[in-house]
Amino acid sequence: xKFNLLVIITVVIGSISALPxxxxxxxxxxxxxxxxxxxxxxxxxxxxxxxxxxxHPAGNASWLGMSFDYQYIEPVFEILNSTKVxxxxxxxxxxxxxxxxEFSVLSTSGITIDQIDQIALNEKIQHSKVKIVCLGKEDVxxxxxxxxxxxxxxxxxxRQKVFQLFxxxxxxxxxFDPNSFWPHITVGFTSGDLFIQDGVYKGTNVCYRPILxxxxxx
Ligand SMILES: *[C@@H]1O[C@H](CO)[C@@H](O)[C@H](O)[C@H]1NC(C)=O
Ligand SMILES: *[C@@H]1O[C@H](CO)[C@@H](O)[C@H](O)[C@H]1NC(C)=O
Ligand SMILES: *[C@@H]1O[C@H](CO)[C@@H](O)[C@H](O)[C@H]1NC(C)=O
Numbered sequence: 615x616k617f618n619l620l621v622i623i624t625v626v627i628g629s630i631s632a633l634p635x636x637x638x639x640x641x642x643x644x645x646x647x648x649x650x651x652x653x654x655x656x657x658x659x660x661x662x663x664x665x666x667x668x669x670h671p672a673g674n675a676s677w678l679g680m681s682f683d684y685q686y687i688e689p690v691f692e693i694l695n696s697t698k699v700x701x702x703x704x705x706x707x708x709x710x711x712x713x714x715x716e717f718s719v720l721s722t723s724g725i726t727i728d729q730i731d732q733i734a735l736n737e738k739i740q741h742s743k744v745k746i747v748c749l750g751k752e753d754v755x756x757x758x759x760x761x762x763x764x765x766x767x768x769x770x771x772x773r774q775k776v777f778q779l780f781x782x783x784x785x786x787x788x789x790f791d792p793n794s795f796w797p798h799i800t801v802g803f804t805s806g807d808l809f810i811q812d813g814v815y816k817g818t819n820v821c822y823r824p825i826l827x828x829x830x831x832x
Contacts, residue, residue, distance in 0.1 A: 642748060642821035650823040653749055654695060657827045659686035663741045668708075669731050669749050674718045676727035678776075680739050680769060682799055684699045687762075690749070690832060700801035701760070702743050709737070709797045712776060714831075715811070716790060720776065723785030733775045742768035743788035746827065750798065750820035752808050759808050761798040761816060762825065769797055 665681045695701045712720070712730060720730070747763040773792035773820045781787050790827055796816040800807060808814040 617796070639824040643818040646821075648824055649749075649751075649819065651816050652824040652826040653690055654826050654828045654831045655690060655746065656831060657829060659683065659746075660744060660827075662744070663738075665740055667731075667735060667740050669727065671727045672714070675714035675729075676717045676721075677710060677714045678712035678727075678730050678734055678739075678772075679710050680719075680742060680744075680766070682707040682709070687801055690760075690762075694802060699758060699804060701758075701804060703802045704712065704800065707799050707801075709744075709764060709766065709769065709799055711772055713809075714718060719789045720780050720785065722789075723780050723783040725776070725780060725783060725785070725826045728824075729779060730776055733779070734772055737772045737775065739768070739772060746825045747818055748821035748825055749801070749823040750816055751822035752814050752816070752820055754808055754812060754814055757803065757805055757808055759803040760801040760813075760822075762801060763816060763818060763821060764797045764799065767796050770795060778800055 639648065639652065654818065657683060662680065662682055665683060668681050670677045670679060684705060684707045688703075691701065691703050711734070717727065717730070743766065745765045747765060750761050750763045752759045769791065773795055777787075777792040778792060780790055796810075798816045
């Protein structure tokens with residue numbers, strides 16, 4: 615028994631010290647090789663609570679987002695942009711939490727963007743803990759899109775609270791799944807973004823290069 619415990623502790627410590635915190639990470643979380651070296655990002659990207667929450671009302675195409683400071687995304691854009699594959703940027707950065715098509719579904723139950731914003735504020739959306747997993751890349755139908763793939767449990771919680779309101783207001787629960795969620799921060803694209811409606815999943819399946827959070831970009 616004691617021996618087993620020792621083995622378990624040794625294995626746990628071993629795997630912690632082997633965690634991907636250096637440039638030697640070679641495989642994505644899904645166990646396929648990364649296609650480029652690590653990209654450095656200033657750790658301050660995660661200081662999102664300094665940013666005020668922004669509402670995005672737009673009729674039936676309203677949406678909910680968590681804001682990020684674009685000044686820390688811009689250097690990533692510069693690394694990826696080239697004369698060979700010129701990219702466009704929106705010049706701002708966010709994680710979409712409820713997308714316009716999702717809002718359109720939710721609004722059939724009478725849910726308003728104000729109600730959704732209120733849930734986000736109650737759950738302190740800008741304080742959400744976020745882990746950056748990798749830089750993702752899709753290349754579909756002649757469009758190339760790059761984004762940071764992230765994990766953010768509080769954003770899932772916000773979606774679940776929105777779902778509870780949707781159900782309470784008599785919404786059709788087949789039509790919105792709070793857990794069908796692939797949070798990411800779009801960095802740039804060649805001509806336009808790609809969405810789930812294009813059959814594109816922005817999860818760890820698209821991990822392309824590792825991300826290294828640093829105090830200062832070298
Ligand atoms: C919003 O409503 C307009 C007009 O009713 C419709 O044409 C459009 O497709 C809707 N947009 C969404 C995202 O559902
Ligand atoms: C991307 O790179 C191209 C080619 O170097 C350049 O002309 C363009 O201005 C860059 N785009 C942005 C948004 O900086
Ligand atoms: C839920 O939505 C689907 C698709 O629009 C529809 O076929 C179904 O009848 C709806 N169910 C209820 C209970 O309204």
